[in-house]
Amino acid sequence: MVDESETPSSNELLLYNLFSSVDAKRVDLGISIPSGQTIFQILKDVDFSDTKKKDLQVIVDDRLESLHGISKGEDYYSYSVREDGALLLTSIDDEPQLLTLINRTLELYNGKLFIHEILPDEILLLGLIRANYDLDPNSITGVVQFSENSTRVLFLKGNQLWIVSPIITESLKSQRFLNTVFSKILFQLDTGEVPNLDRLIICNNSLGDEAIEFFEDRFQDVDVAEFQFSEDFFEAENINPSSIVSFTTAIGAAWSASGLKKEVFPKISFLPNYVNDRQKIFKLQWHGMLLLLFIMLTPIVANHFYTQYDTDIDRLQGEISTLDAQIQSLEPTVQRYNQISNELSQIQSKLTLLSELNEGTLRWSINLDLINRGIEDVNSIWLTSLTPVQNNNIEINGYAIYRDRIPELASLFNTTTLLNVRSDEIREKEVYKFVYIIKDFFENEEIYTPESVQGIRELIGNLHCHTQSEIPLYC
Incomplete structure (x- = not known):
């Protein structure tokens, strides 16, 4: 449908018009996943070069289940072992929205549509920088990707991805935007995760010289510049250079789909199996x-x-x-068997509920006891809020009189992520406000399971084994 103003009335029709204007018979695509939607895990402490594929898959599945709380389908994660032996593991929660829209558009478009690559913005930027810059193996390069509502900061050591910082959700239009990005970079330097900074590359820089001058003033010994395409790969004689800035990752997606210098992109792909299978059908000829x-x-x-x-x-x-x-x-016997099985299932459900209720009460009691004892030992620190967030994590907000108390607090817990630290003033005294995400309070989950709950679980297991021990002859 098209309205009276002759503008598309849906996103599907808008895409259909775009595909038809390119080629009514065939369109080749590369899709990018917006920055911040991909979770990165870089395991550098172990050399995975000689790990067998089956063992490596077990490690990957374990890491994904630990992070997401559930096992992930193969279309929602991708990993590769780098030349230095590190494992680069990436995962997403949902199918990219653009791919879903393209699938709906196929109902309108009669030509053949081939999707060659689906890659995160962060991977596309890494490939573009490898292709267009000569990177010293020992140099540290910071890559900042601006976007309207979020910003991503990457750090490269040589040409390898070293650290992917948490997404910055501050709007590009905010007056504090550049200061926030600067503080995130400074935080990585202060913690020692990034030992130094030799170069800072700004991608999708819609702020122009303002951003360049801002970072040059604060990093006087660092080479600060916008991302630039090498003339060996990109000709823009008839294109306004300022218009290229906003399409860096879009160009990267097209570049990856073309196969040009494919070796500079990590072996990561989120192209689903069903899309591959569909495109194989398109390729059938004689x-x-x-x-x-x-x-x-x-x-x-x-x-x-x-x-x-x-x-x-x-x-x-x-x-x-x-x-x-x-x-x-044998039908009467089977019916009686099914009746007994249903009764056992009801008992098992009640025991499971009782186990979960006991575990939840004990979990919070033990966690709060750990926090109380830990705060007493650390001192000069106080908490203002504890808030449950997604994936059963806990967000802690608080203040510390001394900055070194903040990592001491983190050491109380098994797995924590420091989201933010900033200075503040209370009663004319400088303090430090911090925000932590606690993923795991303890390394061993069995601390939440007393002997009484273990007995209930054993009973549940016995009931389950009993219900599975007989196979009905008829249902």
Whole structure:
């Protein structure tokens, strides 16, 4: 449908018009996943170069389940082992929205549409920088990607991805935007995760010289510049350079789909299997017609063999009738069995609920006890709020009189992520406000399971084994 102003009335129609204007018969695409939607885990402490694929898959599954709380389908994660032996593991929560929109647009577009790559913005930027810059193996490069509502900061050591900082959600239009980005970079330097900074590259820089001058003033010994394409790969004679800035990652997606210098991009891909299978069907040519002929001949061949084995079929049908009669005679026994199974399932559900209620009460009691004892030992620090967030994590806000008390607090817990630290003033005294996300209070989850709850779980397990020990003959 098109309205009276002749503008598309839906995103699907807008894409259809775009595809048709490019080529009514075939369109080749590369898709980017917006920055911040991909979770990065870089395991550098172990050399995975010689790890067997089966063992590596176990490690990957364990890391993903620990992070997301559930196992992930193969379309929602991708990993590769780098030349230095580190494991680069990436994952997403949902299918990219653009891919979902393209799938709906296929109902309108009659041509063939090939999606060659689906990559996160962060991976596209890494590939573009590798292709267009000469990076010293020992140098540290900071990469800042601006966008309207969020900003991502990456750090490279040589040409390898070193650290992916948490997403910055401050709007580009905010007056504090540049200061916030600066504080995030400074925080990485202060913690020692990034030992130094030699170069800062700003991508999608819609603020122009304002951003360049801001970072040059604060990092006087660092080479600060906008991302620039090498003239060896990109010609922009008839294009306004200022218009290229906002399309850096879009150009990167097209570049990755073209296959040009494919070796500079990490072996990461979020192209789903169903899209691959669909595109294989598109590629069928003469052999596809031959396959269609075989399919047409199948009923004739099947009928020939059916006639040959007609006697065997009659005998087997008689055996089936006899078995049906036996099954009917056992039906009352099966019904009684199903009734007992239902009763056992109800008991098991009640025991499971009781176990969960006990575990939740004990979990909070133990966690709060750890916080109380830890605060008393650390001192000069106080908490203002504890808030549950997604994936069963806990967000802690508080103040510390001394900055070194903040990491001491973090050491109380097994797995924590420091989101923010900033100075503040209370009663004319400088203090430090901090925000932590606690993922795991303790390394061993069994601390939340007392002997009484373990007994309930053993009883649940016994009931489950009992319900699975008999296989009904008829349902």
